[in-house]
Amino acid sequence: MIERDDQHLNKAFAALRRKDAAASPSFQATVAAARARRAGVPRRRDLGLAAVVVVAVIAVVVASTWRVQKNDRLVIDLATVRWQAPTDFLLKLPGVELLRSVPQLGPRGLDRRIL
């Protein structure tokens, strides 16, 4: 794989490899640090999830409160705000109650015998 004219590169990389190997942490120390890290990870993750849940709950409470306030503002009782002008009586026609009902002939209605 490594060509003959690459030997000086090979030597340079070998020197780098030796240097790194001399400075590398032991396998046991690396695995021990990894296991210690694993023990710490769930707690940190739980803390993060708890923070996210708290933020979500606050957001829901704020949103629902805001919606209630918004609905309160929209409810208007028209009966309390109905206004009547003092000159409204001028618009009332005489006998307006007759115009709103069907006329009847006599108190018993029509006599079928004379039809």
Next chain:
Amino acid sequence: MSPADLTAELEQLHAAAFGWALSCCGWDRSAAEDVLQASYLKLLDGRARFDGRSSLRTFVFGVIARTAREVRRRAALRRWIPLASLLLGPEAVDGRPDPATALVGADETARLMRALGRLSARQRQVLHLVFYEDLTIAEAAAVAGVSLGTARTHYERGKAALKKLLEEEPE
């Protein structure tokens, strides 16, 4: 593979894996240690399961490369979303060499590291896997997640660029 066997195999690969983690993290030692720890956790917990389709070495290197990418992505996300640090944990990798690494003197390996730092990430990865880790180009392609042709191109172009950079670098 039993957990004991896997642990023994990982111990055999440890020095090479650390070198690969260093390369994935731009020779940031503390970041490389974090990535290696996270990768070992994935392997030992069974979240990354070896199915025998490649060599264990290639598989482990692939897990390390993916983990380094995830850590870089999380670091980028953390910069944008302050609350993310609660969920993602403390910052580990920012892709830059740590101060101790930056102060490395002008020895031969420092020249090589500086020259590698000027290559593209893919070229650096492929050259590292071939020259440093003694993988074939096909294995390097599997680890880097690219096709064999792409890996070969990165290898040839990267090698030419590295030679040129080393010639230009002051002794």
